[in-house]
Amino acid sequence: MRLQQSLPVERVGGGRQRLDARDILARYGTFLALIALIVVAALLSPRFLTPVNLMNVLRQTAIVGVLGIGMTYVILTAGIDLSVGATLALSAVLLAGTLETTGNIVLAMLVAVLAGMAVGLGNGLGVTLGRVQPFVMTLGMLGIARSIAFLYTGGEPIPVLDRTFLTLGIGYLWRIPIPSLIFIAILVVAALALRYTPFGRAVYAIGSNEEAARLSGIAVGRVKTLVYIISGATAGIGAIMYCSQFASAPPIAGEGYELDAIAAVVVGGTSLFGGQGGVIGTFFGALIIGILSNILNLMGVSPFAQPLAKGALIILAVLIVGRGRRG
Amino acid sequence: MNVETPVLDVAAVTRRFPGVTAVDGVDFAVRAGEIHALLGENGAGKSTLIKILGGALRKDGGVIRLNGEPVDFHSPSAALAAGIAVIYQELVLCPHLSVAENILMGHLPRTAGLAVDWPAANRRVAELLAQLGVTLPLNAPVGRLSTAQQQLVEIAKALSRDSRILILDEPSATLGQRDLDHLFAVIRRLRGQGVAIVYISHRLEEIFAIADRVTVLKDGRLAGHWPIAEVTMQRLVRAMTGRDLGVVTGREGDAAAPVRLAVRNLSRKGAFADVSLSLRAGEIVGIAGLVGSGRTELLRAIFGADQPDAGTIEVDGQPARFRSPAQALRRGLGLLPEDRKTQGLLLDRALRENVSLASLRRFTRFGFLRPAAEERVVRELIDDLHIAARGPGQPVMTLSGGNQQKVVLARWLARRCGILLFDEPTRGVDVGAKEEIYRLIHALAAEGAAVLIVSSELKELFAICPRILVMREGRLVGEFAGLDLREDDVVDAMLMGGRADAAPTIAAG
Structure with missing residues (x-):
């Protein structure tokens, strides 16, 4: 009886052989791309694989990585948060x-x-x-938060001089930069929450089919509000990292970070349509973008050309992931 | 012209979408100078067929002949150029442009220079409107016109392209009676001029008023075609709904069982009015009615998915006012929605997540999900419902329609709901799976669940419901149980609004 019922599935399974390569690409594509990038980077520059440089990459990835985690939650519900860079600036000047x-x-x-x-x-x-x-709500909020940061400081950066506080940004623990440790800790919590809590399930459900989620008793409004609060919280944490790394809180802090964070999410394989992806992918995505910047710097590529490389990478990533998903 | 020669001849046309064959080997022929009604319930394949005829969709198989020549349109403009114009339910006019500009869109007459020759344009539009026998304000922006007038603009636009085949997709859906009479006059006039007209509707009265011949589709297949004079309303309903002689096999309700759900004078503007019903533990009650009779809206309002305007709901004797489905869930209600793809499933997520979605609390301890407990329940349900799947991790997108439907059912079983509202529980499900779902519904009732079922298939309701309520135009117009449960009476109520209730219902509609 059971055998008979599994027959049609076997037929589907036959078709899956072909799909498997795509499946792997869609699921592990980001990780494979990261490995490939590391190999290429090591070949291109002998300085890349030095501990000092690797620690630098990790430290530089931390802020965008943390923003990317909050952004992943928002994007999983099929939303977007364009205000995180400006929110980081507001939090930074208030902190300072x-x-x-x-x-x-x-x-x-x-x-x-x-x-x-x-x-x-x-x-x-x-x-x-x-x-x-x-898109519209957070675009408006971008302007509001940025403007409040400027009004609060009168346009001047506020210096951050507390030595203890600065240790957070430039110090090491177990030979690893502290910001990177904070990033990893947040990543672990975020990944567990996404996978093992009803809230995480609700986030995916809303992004996959909001009406179905509502009819299944999910408090859609509450969950959606919460993901934006989480995104705001990661912007606040990003502000702590920013101030402690740069010893200063300028109102222009974090300009364009929202785009880097979105790039990390997308390169990490999370669908902008919601319901698919996760924070582990975003971690790899952030690393890919960080390593790419790093190797371009090491190679002495003009800063004018760097956004070009980043932009091409993002489009390439989406092309590959898009193929795997919906092709 | 030989009237027996069809201008448009469709043979064995097929169109598949992932998971469903929307049009399955349909034959359909239209002659010049006839009004041909295309009839079928929602999802019967009417829309897909006319989209193929109008060039908006490609066919996967079959042949379309236009005046005897095979054609295959790859765009709407190709179909239009060949003389086929489709007027969709949602009109596609430019609201800010004038009537004349809309009618002659894309081929306004020009003067020697490049300027529009307005006098010529207005003359041409006046001619077209005279051909239709109507008058419209030529220079008014179309956005200010009534829906009925806009429809006439669309028809004039089609005529301006010398269309010989005019397809009207549910033109009456948004019209009042007087506008409808006017539209009929225009359509008859065009028939007199030799235009072939395909008229789509699921209002049977209209079909009998206007059509010369009728073709009925059901589940993507041809269910029959007749000259209108040779067919009865009952015959058409049978063709549309696939109703056969039903045998009551359902459980009799236990009159001593407690009332789980009581609805009193429930109303929602534009959907249904003054509906009262009650549902006892262990009872299966059916709601029959044509599409658009307010059945789905009623279930949604009971469940809190939409808000009723008036009336009360009681659950287990306690008043209930659900502001959201979440609140209804807490009181033990579950709704199997009409369309599993848009309202039921998380298509790209795993079977496991789909099944446990409504009962996450059950699998949560100290704020965290217990994957093992969830896995066990999901596997049990996969076995109980004979869901053909590789395992709980399979995305539901890759399951067949019947198995997808069982996944949505499993969601409410996992939740252990005591009051179940099923909207089209077997839509798009094959016969074998249907039987299983029926057995499952019986088993649920036997365990004390109260079940309310909406279905377009009378056969289904007769097979599982000992009591059937009939809705027509938003009102409950009949209740049949026991010896009174006869198909002819139910059909009469669906179509005419029942015996004495008929008059007020029509006035309210």
């Missing part, structure tokens, strides 16, 4: 300002994260209650 006036590191960091979450709450409510398109 708080540190300057109170000298309290914990309070300053708390302010940064809470400010980010507040911006995310605004985005979330706009998207759910206001029914504003995520």
